[in-house]
Amino acid sequence: METLKKTFSSVLGIPVEKITPDLSPENTPSWDSLNAIVLITEIEKTFKVKFGYDEAMAAKTFGDVVALVKSKSTEFHG
Amino acid sequence: MKFLDYLVESRKLVTAKREDFGATVSINLITNFTDTILQQALVGVALSQNVYPDVHVVPYKQYHLHLKDPKSDLRRRSADITFIFFDVNPFKDSEFLSRAHFEEVLADIEQYVKDSKGMVVVNSFIASYQSAYGNLVAENPKFALIHEYNKKLDALSATNPNVTVFDTNRLVHILGESNAFDLRGIYAFDIPFTNDFMALMAEEWFAYIRALIGGVKKCIVLDLDNTLWGGVVGELGPLGIALGPDYPGNAFVNFQRALLDFCNRGIILAINSKNNPADVAEAFEKNHYFVLGEKNFSAIRTNWDDKIANMKSIAEELNIGLDSMVFIDDDPLHRAMVAAALPEVTVPDWSMPPEEYTRALYGLNLFHQFSLTDEDREKGRMYAEERQRKNVRERAVDVNDYIASLGITMTISMNDETLSPRLAQMTQKTNQFNLTTQRYGEHDIRKFLADDNLAFSGKVDDKFGDYGTVILAIVKNGAGVGLKKDEAALDSFLMSCRVMGRGIECAFIDHVIRELHAREVKKLHAKFIPTAKNDPAKNFLHEHGFSQTPKGNDDYILDIETYIAHPCEKVNKAIIITP
Numbered sequence: 001m002e003t004l005k006k007t008f009s010s011v012l013g014i015p016v017e018k019i020t021p022d023l024s025p026e027n028t029p030s031w032d033s034l035n036a037i038v039l040i041t042e043i044e045k046t047f048k049v050k051f052g053y054d055e056a057m058a059a060k061t062f063g064d065v066v067a068l069v070k071s072k073s074t075e076f077h078g
Numbered sequence: 079m080k081f082l083d084y085l086v087e088s089r090k091l092v093t094a095k096r097e098d099f100g101a102t103v104s105i106n107l108i109t110n111f112t113d114t115i116l117q118q119a120l121v122g123v124a125l126s127q128n129v130y131p132d133v134h135v136v137p138y139k140q141y142h143l144h145l146k147d148p149k150s151d152l153r154r155r156s157a158d159i160t161f162i163f164f165d166v167n168p169f170k171d172s173e174f175l176s177r178a179h180f181e182e183v184l185a186d187i188e189q190y191v192k193d194s195k196g197m198v199v200v201n202s203f204i205a206s207y208q209s210a211y212g213n214l215v216a217e218n219p220k221f222a223l224i225h226e227y228n229k230k231l232d233a234l235s236a237t238n239p240n241v242t243v244f245d246t247n248r249l250v251h252i253l254g255e256s257n258a259f260d261l262r263g264i265y266a267f268d269i270p271f272t273n274d275f276m277a278l279m280a281e282e283w284f285a286y287i288r289a290l291i292g293g294v295k296k297c298i299v300l301d302l303d304n305t306l307w308g309g310v311v312g313e314l315g316p317l318g319i320a321l322g323p324d325y326p327g328n329a330f331v332n333f334q335r336a337l338l339d340f341c342n343r344g345i346i347l348a349i350n351s352k353n354n355p356a357d358v359a360e361a362f363e364k365n366h367y368f369v370l371g372e373k374n375f376s377a378i379r380t381n382w383d384d385k386i387a388n389m390k391s392i393a394e395e396l397n398i399g400l401d402s403m404v405f406i407d408d409d410p411l412h413r414a415m416v417a418a419a420l421p422e423v424t425v426p427d428w429s430m431p432p433e434e435y436t437r438a439l440y441g442l443n444l445f446h447q448f449s450l451t452d453e454d455r456e457k458g459r460m461y462a463e464e465r466q467r468k469n470v471r472e473r474a475v476d477v478n479d480y481i482a483s484l485g486i487t488m489t490i491s492m493n494d495e496t497l498s499p500r501l502a503q504m505t506q507k508t509n510q511f512n513l514t515t516q517r518y519g520e521h522d523i524r525k526f527l528a529d530d531n532l533a534f535s536g537k538v539d540d541k542f543g544d545y546g547t548v549i550l551a552i553v554k555n556g557a558g559v560g561l562k563k564d565e566a567a568l569d570s571f572l573m574s575c576r577v578m579g580r581g582i583e584c585a586f587i588d589h590v591i592r593e594l595h596a597r598e599v600k601k602l603h604a605k606f607i608p609t610a611k612n613d614p615a616k617n618f619l620h621e622h623g624f625s626q627t628p629k630g631n632d633d634y635i636l637d638i639e640t641y642i643a644h645p646c647e648k649v650n651k652a653i654i655i656t657p
Contacts (some may be wrong), residue, residue, distance in 0.1 A: 010082045011082070013086070034114055037267055038085065041263070042082060045273070045274075053266060
C-alpha cells in the first residue's frame with residue numbers, strides 16, 4: 001500500500017498523507033489523462049502486473065486502483 | 079535517477095528561475111508521437127543537472143507543417159539544440175513508410191539545419207527486426223527502407239557539421255526491444271515507448287547538452303584495491319591480487335581494458351588510493367596481467383592522505399576543474415566522503431560485483447562529444463608526457479630557464495577551415511583560460527571564415543612531445559560588428575589548460591596583433607566576461623596593453639600602433655613561431 005501511495009504521490013505531485021481511497025481525477029487536478037497513463041505504466045512496472053485497457057480505464061479512484069492491483073498481484077499486501 | 083525521480087524533478091520547472099541555474103539551454107523538440115512524457119523526462123534530467131531547459135515542442139502531428147513553414151514558431155525560434163525523433167516501429171503503420179513523405183521531411187530538415195545556428199541531433203530510425211519474414215530479416219521491405227533512411231541521415235550529418243545522428247538502435251539494444259516499446263502505448267495513446275526508455279533517451283539527449291555547455295567530464299579518478307583489481311595489494315602482494323585469466327580476475331582485466339579504451343579516446347585516467355606507493359609500483363611491475371600501466375595515468379596519488387585532499391591536488395596538477403572529474407571507488411564510505419565534500423565531482427554508485435564494472439562504466443553517459451578529434455586520441459599520451467616534464471621542472475631552478483629549455487615551437491594557422499572541428503570543440507570545452515566563453519559549433523566557425531573574419535590557432539610542441547592545436551583567437555571584422563572599418567573585435571580568445579604557464583598566450587596574441595597591424599587595423603576591441611571558472615584569464619588583457627573603456631568594466635580596447643611601439647615584455651622570445 002505504501003509503495004502504491006508513493007507512486008501516486010510522485011506522479012501526481014501530492015503528499016502521501018493526502019492519498020485517500022476517494023482520491024479521483026475529479027478532486028485532483030494533476031490526475032489528468034496523461035498522468036493517468038503514467039500511473040498505469042508505473043504501477044504495472046512496480047508490481048509486475050499487466051492491466052487490461054478497459055479495467056485500467058474503469059479504475060476511477062485510488063480505492064479502485066488498490067482493488068485492481070490486489071486482484072492481479074500476489075505480492076501486494078493491502 | 080529513475081523515470082519517476084525525473085518526473086518529480088520536472089515539476090520544479092513551474093517555479094524555477096533560470097538565473098538560479100548554472101546554464102540555460104533553449105531546446106526544440108520535434109517528434110511524430112505524443113511526446114509530453116518524453117519532454118517531462120528531459121526537463122527533469124536537465125533540472126537535476128543544474129541546467130534550466132527552455133523547451134519548445136511542435137504540436138502533435140504538425141512537425142511536417144512547422145518544418146516547412148518559415149514563419150512557424152519552430153523555424154523562427156533560434157534553439158541552442160534541436161532533437162528530432164521520428165518513430166517507426168514493427169507493430170504499427172507509419173507515414174514514414176512512404177518514401178515520398180520521408181524525402182519531403184528530410185529536405186525540410188536540411189533547410190531547417192542550414193538556417194539553424196544551434197546543434198541538431200537526429201535520432202536514427204529503429205530497425206524493424208520483427209516481421210512476417212521472420213529469420214529473413216533483410217527481405218523485410220520495412221527493414222530495408224529504414225536502413226536506407228538511416229544512411230540518408232548519416233549523409234545529412236556528413237554534409238552539415240551542426241547535425242549529429244543519435245543511434246536509437248543503440249538504446250533499444252541496451253534495453254531490449256520488449257522493454258523499449260510499449261504496445262498498449264503504441265495503439266492507445268501514440269506513446270510508443272516505455273517510461274524507462276524515455277528516461278534513458280532523455281539522459282542521452284542531455285549528454286549532448288552537457289557537451290554543448292562545456293560540461294563534459296574529462297577525467298576518471300580510480301581507487302585501486304577492489305576497483306582496478308580484486309583484493310588488497312598490501313595484504314595479498316603483487317601476485318596475490320585478483321587480476322588474471324580466471325574469475326574474478328578476468329573481470330578486472332577487462333575493466334582495465336575498457337578504461338584503456340576510454341584513455342585512448344581522450345579521457346584522462348588518474349589514481350586516488352590509500353596504499354603504500356611501493357606496493358602499488360611493485361604490482362604494476364611484477365603482475366603481468368595488468369592492461370593499464372603507470373604510463374596511462376596522468377596523475378597518481380597512492381598515499382595515506384584523505385581522498386578529498388587527493389582529489390583536489392589531482393585537479394590542480396592536471397589543471398582541470400573538479401566538476402570535470404568522475405570518481406570510481408568500490409568503498410561506499412570513501413564515495414560518500416568525496417561526494418559530500420566535493421559536490422562538483424561525479425561519484426557513481428559502484429557497489430556491485432566486478433563482472434558489472436565494465437557495463438556500468440560504458441553506461442555512464444558523461445563523456446558524449448559531437449565528434450572525436452586527433453587531439454582527443456592523443457590526450458592520454460600528452461598528459462603522461464606532462465608528468466615527465468614536471469619531473470624536469472622540479473629539478474630546474476628558474477621557471478623562465480625551464481620554459482626556455484623546453485624548446486617550445488608554435489605553428490600558427492590563420493583561417494584554416496580544416497581545423498573547424500577542433501576549433502569548435504575548443505570553444506565548447508575550454509573553461510579556464512577563456513576571455514568570453516562563447517560556445518560555437520563547427521558550422522559557426524565556418525560561417526565566421528566565410529564572413530571575412532579571422533580565426534587564428536596555434537599548434538604547440540616541445541621536446542617532450544606534441545600538444546596539438548591548443549590556442550585560438552577569433553577576430554571579427556570591425557565593419558561586421560558595428561565598429562569602424564579599420565577596427566576589429568576579439569570575439570574569442572582561449573587556450574587549453576594543458577599548456578598554461580608557458581607564456582604561449584603572450585607569444586600568440588603578439589602574433590595576432592602584428593598580423594592585424596599588417597592589415598592596417600588600428601584598434602582592437604576585446605571583452606573579459608567573468609565566469610565561475612575563468613579567473614586564470616582575468617589579467618590577460620590588462621597585461622597585454624589593453625585598457626578598460628569607460629563603457630563598462632568588461633570592455634577593453636588596444637591601440638595597435640602603441641602596442642607595436644611598446645610590445646608586451648612578457649612575450650617569450652624562446653618560443654619559435656612558424657606562421
